[in-house]
Every structure is written in structure tokens, then in C-alpha cells.
Amino acid sequence: MKKRYILYAFLLIVVLLAGCEQSSTKKDPQKQDQSTTHQTIQNVKPISVQNSSFYTFADWYDNRHVFYIENHNGISTIFLYDLYNGSKKEFFKTPQKVITLQANPSHTRFVLYTSKSDEEASLLFLDKKGNEIHSVTLHSFDIQYSWNPTKPSELIVTGFGEDWSFNTYLINIHKHTKQKIDIPQPFAQWLNGExxxxxxxxxxxxxxxxxxxxxxxxxxxxxxxxxxxxxxxxxxxxxxxxxxxxxxxxxxxxxxxxxxxxxxxxxxxxxxxxxxxxxxxxxYxxxxxxxxxxxxxxxxxxxxxxxxxxxxxxxxxxxxxxxxxxxxxxxxxIPFKLSPDGTMALYGYQLEEIMDLTGKEKRILANFSS
Known part of the structure; x- marks a missing residue:
């Protein structure tokens, strides 16, 4: 039984995730996304990153913008990167190490899974502008969570102890509530809204x-x-x-x-x-x-x-x-993450490549330097 939990906990760490918004000196990312109709993988501009600080690309914000995470001097910074003009903007910064970032199904809320120590894990919830709107801290060795597919502000969260005992909670971001619930097994996922x-x-x-x-x-x-x-x-x-x-x-x-x-x-x-x-x-x-x-x-x-x-x-x-x-x-x-329109995917252990699923092509997205 414990071995099963270890497997799923490992898979959780590689779950790959999201966040949002473009520089105030640029156009609105949501409006820019409309201009990707005629863009192809050949138009993607790779980004140069420092090998010592780059952690991973996280997810797609829209069909044009992706997120990547850097860790430097104990600070995790999430950047929004424009694939087609090569611009980037700082989206969110935290002194806690960011492990994953994931969007809800409607891409209106984003959750950061962060950790200060082996005994404490936190979920930070952001809106589309990168504002922190709610947070939950659990005395847990690991966390697994699942967004409600029909209620954008609701999710179930399971916190594990080091002995793999677990507690499950229903979190409502809008109401700022955390309710302990009794589900017989961990790793539950929403079938529907109820x-x-x-x-x-x-x-x-x-x-x-x-x-x-x-x-x-x-x-x-x-x-x-x-x-x-x-x-x-x-x-x-x-x-x-x-x-x-x-x-x-x-x-x-x-x-x-x-x-x-x-x-x-x-x-x-x-x-x-x-x-x-x-x-x-x-x-995957x-x-x-x-x-x-x-x-x-x-x-x-x-x-x-x-x-x-x-x-x-x-x-x-x-x-x-x-x-x-x-x-x-x-x-x-190898892990991969679909774009919202399903035509491209981030690909790789750090999602450092991009693939065109219609044209069956792959390109390097991140050029590493020491």
C-alpha cells in the first residue's frame, strides 16, 4: 500500500502546471492570443536561460504565452513568456520553493504548490493578473489536488504525512473555506461537479x-x-x-x-x-x-x-x-503539456522543447547557458 502512494507521489512531482499575463508595455495577452492563427512552430523564438536558476517551463497561459519558473537565492519567480515575439514579464514571486503550478479547467484561477520544509506544504491561489487571492497551508509531507470541473473556485486537496497517512479537504477559494471530508482513499478526482x-x-x-x-x-x-x-x-x-x-x-x-x-x-x-x-x-x-x-x-x-x-x-x-x-x-x-487549442505541446522533463502535433515537428524552446 505504501509503495503505491510513493509511486503516485512521484508522479505528482512531475505534474506540470500554469500562470498568466503580459507586460504592461505590451498588448493584453488575451488579445494577443487571437493573432496566433497563422503562427507556426517555425515562428517560435527560443529563450536563453541560465542553467543554474532555470527550474522548468510550467504550462500554457493561452496559445501564445507560456510560463516558466526560476529559482535564485531562495526566491521562486514565475515569468510569462511570449513564444512569438520573445518578450517576458515577471508574473509572481515568492520566498517559498514552487514545485508545480496548475490552472483550473477554465483558466481563471491558478494554484502554486509550494514547500518550506518536509513537514509543511502550501497552496497559493492566483487570479489571471497574478494577484494572490487565497492560500492554504497543511502540515503535510506531500499534497495531491484536483480542480472541480464545473465550479472554478473549488477543489479537493489531500495532504500526506511522512507515514503516508492522509487527510482530504474541500477548498473553496471564493468563500475562503477549508472543510475536512471523509473519502475512503487518496488520489480522488472529480467525476463531475458533485x-x-x-x-x-x-x-x-x-x-x-x-x-x-x-x-x-x-x-x-x-x-x-x-x-x-x-x-x-x-x-x-x-x-x-x-x-x-x-x-x-x-x-x-x-x-x-x-x-x-x-x-x-x-x-x-x-x-x-x-x-x-x-x-x-x-x-504520460x-x-x-x-x-x-x-x-x-x-x-x-x-x-x-x-x-x-x-x-x-x-x-x-x-x-x-x-x-x-x-x-x-x-x-x-517524457512529460508533455498540450496548448489550449491542442495544436502544440511543451515537451521534456523541464518542458524545454515544443512540438507541433499537426506538422509532427519538434524544436528547442530553451537554450541553456552556465
Whole structure:
């Protein structure tokens, strides 16, 4: 059980995230975004950064602007960078180390996950102008959170102790409230505006699969949605559940089944799956909710994730027509982050590259200097 938490905590650290706004001497970023219609990856201007202070690109503000984080002399600074004219502006600064930054589904609020020590973690909430509008501090070793898809100012937050005990809270930024709630398992995600979903792992029982359950946040009623799920991921109005046989040598593939937020089956596909000591490992993935296209990496064969050296294909899968397309062949399972319009993606362990998903091109975004 503890090993499972360690895996997910590790995946949390690489979750990659967002913030917003352009220099007062420039045009409004939201207005500038309208001028990206004829821009291509060839028009992107790479930025020169100091290797000693650059931490990571974080996320997209819009189709034109991205955020990156620098750490210097104990200060974390978030910058907004214009991909097409190369200008940047300081957006937010904090004496706490910023681990991640993430936008809510409507991109009207942003959360910074910061940490002062191993015993304390904080969430700082910003508006689109970079103003801090709320903050929450938990005596926790690690934090996991999930935005409500229909209520922009609400999210659930789980804080973990060093022994991986956990407490879950409902946070409302607008009302400045923090309510402790009783969810049987950590890593819950919103299914819709009123219900959350989670895998119901049995304590002290080693298994690679568990029932996928939902809980109504108002009534507390729980319902089993599907048994035998190895892992799942929640996107706006769409849930992905991966099923695979854990004890059959004949079973080569996992089934990627997509459901609507009302639990109606949509499309599905099969692909080889990798596992580790605590369960099935879902490669990095993103979902374009506008076009209903899922992006992920597919290994060439099943096996142990820690020993697999076979490479991956980066693919797209359309929930409209059920067709899969190969975008890049023989690549590594590396983090990436879709632009709002789904045409480009930041790519790399520091999101230091940019890729054109329509033209199947990649370019360096950050030039490092010592």
C-alpha cells in the first residue's frame, strides 16, 4: 500500500502546471492570443536561460504565452513568456520553493504548490493578473489536488504525512473555506461537479487492480462503477480507465476504456501495458477536450517498467471516430503539456522543447547557458 502512494507521489512531482499575463508595455495577452492563427512552430523564438536558476517551463497561459519558473537565492519567480515575439514579464514571486503550478479547467484561477520544509506544504491561489487571492497551508509531507470541473473556485486537496497517512479537504477559494471530508482513499478526482472517483484498494492486500468507485460529495453515498481497474485518469467530462490481466502470460494488452462524466461508455482501444512494484503504469498523457482527442505514449510490448528499454510511439486517439494516429516513433515516455487549442505541446522533463502535433515537428524552446 505504501509503495503505491510513493509511486503516485512521484508522479505528482512531475505534474506540470500554469500562470498568466503580459507586460504592461505590451498588448493584453488575451488579445494577443487571437493573432496566433497563422503562427507556426517555425515562428517560435527560443529563450536563453541560465542553467543554474532555470527550474522548468510550467504550462500554457493561452496559445501564445507560456510560463516558466526560476529559482535564485531562495526566491521562486514565475515569468510569462511570449513564444512569438520573445518578450517576458515577471508574473509572481515568492520566498517559498514552487514545485508545480496548475490552472483550473477554465483558466481563471491558478494554484502554486509550494514547500518550506518536509513537514509543511502550501497552496497559493492566483487570479489571471497574478494577484494572490487565497492560500492554504497543511502540515503535510506531500499534497495531491484536483480542480472541480464545473465550479472554478473549488477543489479537493489531500495532504500526506511522512507515514503516508492522509487527510482530504474541500477548498473553496471564493468563500475562503477549508472543510475536512471523509473519502475512503487518496488520489480522488472529480467525476463531475458533485461526485468524485477513486480506486478502492484493499488495505494490506497486494493487487494490481481495484474497483473504481464514485462518491457523492453531498450525500456521502458510494457506488462501484467498474471492477478490475489498474489505473485511471480524469479529464474534463471524460474518464479513462485502464484494465489489464495481472496473472496471465497470454494477456498482452491493456484496454483503454473512455467514459463520459455521466458514466456512458465511449470509445476504447488496446495497447501493451507496463507495470512496476505497485501497479500498472500509465504513460504520460493529455486530453484535448475540445476536439476529444487523447494523446499518450504506447510501448512496443508489455513488461516491467523499470527494465523496459524498447521505446514508445507517441499517438493520438480520437473519441469521435475511434482512429489512432502515430505522431512520433521511437521516443521516450517524457512529460508533455498540450496548448489550449491542442495544436502544440511543451515537451521534456523541464518542458524545454515544443512540438507541433499537426506538422509532427519538434524544436528547442530553451537554450541553456552556465
Amino acid at each position: 461526485e468524485v472517483v477513486y480506486l478502492d484498494w484493499k488495505k494490506d492486500q497486494q493487487s494490481l487492480q481495484a474497483p473504481l468507485c464514485k462518491m457523492n460529495m453531498k450525500t456521502g453515498k458510494t457506488t462501484t462503477l467498474e471492477k478490475g481497474i489498474g489505473t485511471f485518469s480524469m479529464f474534463p467530462e471524460t474518464l479513462l480507465a485502464v484494465k489489464a490481466m495481472e496473472d496471465s502470460e497470454k494477456e498482452k494488452n491493456g484496454t483503454y476504456q473512455f467514459y463520459s462524466s455521466k458514466w456512458h461508455k465511449m470509445k476504447q482501444f488496446s495497447a501493451p501495458v507496463l507495470s512496476n512494484f505497485s501497479g500498472w503504469l500509465l504513460p 498523457s493529455q486530453f484535448d477536450s475540445r476536439q476529444k482527442v487523447f494523446y499518450t505514449y504506447v510501448p512496443y510490448q508489455k513488461g516491467d517498467a523499470s527494465e523496459y528499454k524498447g521505446g514508445f510511439d507517441m499517438v493520438s486517439f480520437s473519441l469521435k471516430d475511434g482512429k489512432m494516429k502515430r505522431l512520433f516513433k521511437g521516443v521516450d515516455n
